[in-house]
Amino acid sequence: MLSLDFLAGFTIFMLALIMVVSMVPGLLAGLQSSGIDYDAVAYRTGVILVEDPGWPAYPQFEQPWELVDKDKIQRMGLAVSKDTPNVLLSTKVERFFQNSTKENPFFTPEDYRKFVIFGDIPYSYNFSLNISHPDGTYGLKQAGDPLPPGYGYIRRVVKIKEPGVAVIVGNTTSPSESPYWTSSPTMPTQNFTVRLNFSQLLNQSINTAYRIDPRTEPVNVTITNFEAYLNDTSGATLKSVTFRKWDPTRPGIGPAPIPFSYGKDDTDYYTLCIDGKPEFYSPEPNAQVSSNISLVLKPAATSLFPLDQNSILDIKFNFDHDPPETNITGTHLYDYVNVTRTDLKTAVLEVAIW
Amino acid sequence: MACMNEDGQWIVLMGLLVAVALFFLALIINQSALVGQTTAEGVLEFPKNDIRDLRSAVFDYIDASCDSGVKEDIVAISLERKNAVVSFTADVTPWDNNLYMVDLHYNNGVTVYNETVYY
Amino acid sequence: MVNNAGQLYTMEGVAAGLIMLLTAYIVVSTTSIYTTGDTHIPDMQLEQLGSDVLAMMDTPDIDGGTSELVGFVKKGTGIGGGNDLQDEFLANCKMRSGDPDDNLRAQVYLSYRTLGGSVNTTLLSSPDPWFTGRENTVRVTRWVQLSQQPGDMPGDMRTDPQAVLVEVLLWRA
Structure with a gap:
């Protein structure tokens, strides 16, 4: 009697329990497929990347995040400055995607999670940046794993700011009309200087999206058609390239050289190419130049100095021969007139999180 | 009722237990749904892009030597098309003729934004 | 018992x-x-995308240059105007790392203050034949300042320097 009653009651209870339990997974499944949280994280990551210059950043710190060691990075943002959302700096982009698809990427998945994605859950991610070049081709940069179904997503359209280049072109048909050409070169050394006047470059009236800032971007100097500057020889000996910083507002302090070792392997700091040869030269190359010189001074080197609005940085190309082998002389200003600035390029940044 | 058999009450207790567990589950699910909803709504409701655009429009207005017609345009079209009450003033600062003090007010009924910026 | x-x-x-x-x-x-x-969420993503595209089209590629967007608006509804603005806007929206995101559609409007002082909105691009008005659209806008009247615009538009609002309706077909 009692057992029949118990059986009936317990059966009703179990039936109801089974019905309820069978409802629960459906409830959860709807939640998982929507990927609400992933979309929110993807949006946040996109905002950090596109609208923030990261931390540390100029001018509060000497070196921005793309130049410091990993343990000093707080946050990775790609924007040129916080006033220019959606305009990304190419050096930051390069660092962010450095070797990202190769064997040993610069940033590990943990780094990406720690510096851009944030959050308690170890999210998987896929960042891609598709840069549209003026010639109609696309350059794709990617980091992360292949996309599974059901990821959170955001797409941001951006512009990429790339460094400008100062090109000095010799006139081979009538050499005497070349810029910085002299008929009476100095003895015994012939110097050609490229001067970076920071009071001109860091002019506040120029929008940061178009500003030349050697502290964050490479300085490119190229001399082509060097034949025009040769003084009846087949080549001129480039003895050294020196980098000196001085401050006209502080006359007591003399020019100081950039404090880095002059080894030819330091491509993180500078690259010096002569006559289009594939190898890199040290700043004391003692090499023959016959057609062109190309120098890139990277921000990692310029940021070794405390550079401010008053600083002047001289890049001196020193030719040393008696009798003179070259007719180049003078000072080329690396400023908004002489530097060919690259147009901003449209690109699409996609962030996927799951 | 003096001798009520209370042996069966553990079944009700178990039912209550399951109910309470379900409620907690619902609470968690609602919270996570709210995360996505509030993020999306926060983004949609806070007119970040509109305010940025308005700022750049005001800066353009200063660059174009503060034409009063342009100012009226911005105020009128904001009200009509963006449902936002906008007012701004741009005055030359006494210490620098090229520096303007911009006083910007924006209100679209949900978001109020005030800013004083030097341009 | x-x-x-x-x-x-x-x-x-x-x-x-x-x-x-x-x-x-x-x-x-x-x-x-x-x-x-x-x-x-899809609304937010679409609105962000549209705002980005308009903002980037309004950013000149060279310092002191004219932005693409201003160039299009100056042409009004004529050649190189509204329809090209729509095409360029959609091309930028569809761009992504893989295949283009092809089912986006857009329609461009322009709001201006008339001679009489009221605000008028006119279609800048030719109307989308598939637009029914029932789509789940987002509206993104951008201010443009003009020094004169754009080409082929309604007669009540002013000719003096003015600020106009470019409005784009964006939806997924």
């Missing part, structure tokens, strides 16, 4: 079952309300 006790287990079972089912019903009904909030 025995009869009374005989029904107790069944009663408790029914009570427990009712409690659980009621709770489950409440839970399901409350959460299903919130799932409608999901539709906000």
Whole structure:
């Protein structure tokens, strides 16, 4: 009697329990497929990347995040400055995607999670940046794993700011009309200087999206058609390239050289190419130049100095021969007139999180 | 009722237990749904892009030597098309003729934004 | 006494079952309300994309240059105007790392203050033949300052320097 009653009651209870339990997974499944949280994280990551210059950043710190060691990075943002959302700096982009698809990427998945994605859950991610070049081709940069179904997503359209280049072109048909050409070169050394006047470059009236800032971007100097500057020889000996910083507002302090070792392997700091040869030269190359010189001074080197609005940085190309082998002389200003600035390029940044 | 058999009450207790567990589950699910909803709504409701655009429009207005017609345009079209009450003033600062003090007010009924910026 | 006790287990079972089912019903009904909030996310993504594209089209590629957007608006509804603005806007929206995101559609409007002082909105691009008005659209806008009247515009538009609002309706087909 009692057992029949118990059986009936317990059966009703179990039936109801089974019905309820069978409802629960459906409830959860709807939640998982929507990927609400992933979309929110993807949006946040996109905002950090596109609208923030990261931390540390100029001018509060000497070196921005793309130049410091990993343990000093707080946050990775790609924007040129916080006033220019959606305009990304190419050096930051390069660092962010450095070797990202190769064997040993610069940033590990943990780094990406720690510096851009944030959050308690170890999210998987896929960042891609598709840069549209003026010639109609696309350059794709990617980091992360292949996309599974059901990821959170955001797409941001951006512009990429790339460094400008100062090109000095010799006139081979009538050499005497070349810029910085002299008929009476100095003895015994012939110097050609490229001067970076920071009071001109860091002019506040120029929008940061178009500003030349050697502290964050490479300085490119190229001399082509060097034949025009040769003084009846087949080549001129480039003895050294020196980098000196001085401050006209502080006359007591003399020019100081950039404090880095002059080894030819330091491509993180500078690259010096002569006559289009594939190898890199040290700043004391003692090499023959016959057609062109190309120098890139990277921000990692310029940021070794405390550079401010008053600083002047001289890049001196020193030719040393008696009798003179070259007719180049003078000072080329690396400023908004002489530097060919690259147009901003449209690109699409996609962030996927799951 | 003096001798009520209370042996069966553990079944009700178990039912209550399951109910309470379900409620907690619902609470968690609602919270996570709210995360996505509030993020999306926060983004949609806070007119970040509109305010940025308005700022750049005001800066353009200063660059174009503060034409009063342009100012009226911005105020009128904001009200009509963006449902936002906008007012701004741009005055030359006494210490620098090229520096303007911009006083910007924006209100679209949900978001109020005030800013004083030097341009 | 025995009869009374005989029904107790069944009663408790029914009570427990009712409690659980009621709770489950409440839970399901409350959460299903919130799932409608999901539709906000695609809207937010689309609005962000559209705003980005307009902002980037309004950023000149060279210092001191004219932006693409201003160039298009200056041409009004003529050649190199609204329709090209629509094409360029959509091309930028569709761009991504893989295949283009082809099912986006857009329609461009221009709002201006008329001679009479009222605000008028006119279609800048030719109307989209598939646009029914029932689509789930987002509207993104951008201010443009003009020094004169754009080409082929309605007669009530002013000719002096003015600020106009470019409005783009963007939706997924």
